[in-house]
Amino acid sequence: xxxxxxxxxxxxxxxxxxxxxxxxxxxxxxxxxxxxxxxxxxxxxxxxxxxxxxxxxxxxxxxxxxxx
Numbered sequence: 001x002x003x004x005x006x007x008x009x010x011x012x013x014x015x016x017x018x019x020x021x022x023x024x025x026x027x028x029x030x031x032x033x034x035x036x037x038x039x040x041x042x043x044x045x046x047x048x049x050x051x052x053x054x055x056x057x058x059x060x061x062x063x064x065x066x067x068x
Contacts, residue, residue, distance in 0.1 A: 001054065010053035017050045024059060 001014045010017075025041040040059045043051075051058055 004054050005050075008053035010049065012050055012053065017054070020044070020047050020050050023047065026059070 001017065005012050005014065005017060012020075023041070024043065024047060026038070027041065028036050028038045030036045043058055048058065
């Protein structure tokens with residue numbers, strides 16, 4: 001991780017990058033007995049930069065959910 005961040009000149013330490021990435025959540029909710037809806041929390045600009053620097057695509061889910 002350290003070498004990929006350095007090669008991308010991302011300006012993140014591995015600790016800071018991990019801190020950002022661990023905030024990404026997969027959600028699955030069911031409202032009023034309906035079908036479950038699944039999605040990924042909204043990816044912030046900083047999280048997107050970290051993923052790009054590491055050469056990792058954004059998490060794939062049917063939709064992004066803004067729950068808060």
